[in-house]
Amino acid sequence: MSHIVDLTMPYTSEMAGFNKTVSKTxxxxxxxxxxxxxxxxxGTHMDAPIHFNVSNQTIDKMPVADFVGKAWVINAKHIEAKGLITVSDIPNAIKKKFEAxxxxxxxxxxxxxxxTSKYRDELPRISEDLALWCVDKKVKMIGVEPPSVADVNNIAEVTKIHQILLKSVxxxxxxxxxxxxxxxxxxxIALPLKIEGGxxxxxxxIAIEKY
Structure with missing residues (x-):
């Protein structure tokens, strides 16, 4: 048996950056x-290395094998607004089982x-030590709920964290x-649109749980 959960938010008229108009009836x-x-x-989206000039790799050139794999769910609900998520927030039991x-x-x-404005402006962020840990441990994908892995209002921070992760994650x-x-x-399983030069x-x- 399997349990499939859609981890994607819907695209609605309330979403900043999205618009849908009638073309045909x-x-x-x-x-x-x-x-x-x-x-x-x-919305729910993926970044390509060119997003922060880590490399020239665009979304259409990323290997599809990088979009599928085993993932560990880290409970970080205790992290407060604007808080940092660190390596210590990964349970030791998961660290022991984690594989490259x-x-x-x-x-x-x-x-x-x-x-809401809180969603973008007060988000919990990936710390530098966690970003470096992800690269060192050869994490394939990292998925977060906020619209960014780092503070979008701090260009130095958002650049540093993205540039660390996008080298390999x-x-x-x-x-x-x-x-x-x-x-x-x-x-x-996370599948982006194949946008040339994206x-x-x-x-x-989606996430699939097997029993």
Whole structure:
């Protein structure tokens, strides 16, 4: 048996950076269709190394094997607004089981603030020591609930953390529904749009739990 959880937030008219307008209608054209416009890093999305000039690798050139793998769910709900998530927040039991190529999902419950100013301006952040740990331990993907892994209002911090991680770690931001997971180890699948030359892309992200 398996339990599949959608970790993707819906794209709505309230979301900053996204807009949907009517393009075709059944009445006038014979079918319904929309025109979509979105910022490449809005909603649930993934970053490419070129996002912070770590390398010239764009979203369409990232290996699809990097988008699928075992992930450990780290309970960091105790981290307060603007707090730092550190290596010490990873339980020792998970550290002992962690293998190169595994991924991390950081559960802060921050998605409850989606579409508020708090969601962007007071987010809990990945610390430098955790970012370096991820690179050292060969973490494949790191997924977070806030819209960024670092303080978007601090250009030095947001640049440093992204540049550390994007050397080898796939960044997924804007996750939701982590509270619906029943275990701390899942199969994570995160698929971005294949945008030529893309610095990032919206993504459909799911977690599969097997029993």
């Amino acid at each position: 059944i009445t006038d054209d014979g079918w319904n269709a929309s025109t979509l416009a979105f910022y490449s890093h809005c 190529g595994d991924s991390l999902i950081i559960w802060t419950n921050w998605s409850r603030f989606i579409n 796939v960044i997924i931001e804007g996750l939701a529904n982590i509270d619906k997971l029943k275990s701390n180890c899942v199969e994570l 610095d990032g892309s919206p993504a459909r992200v």
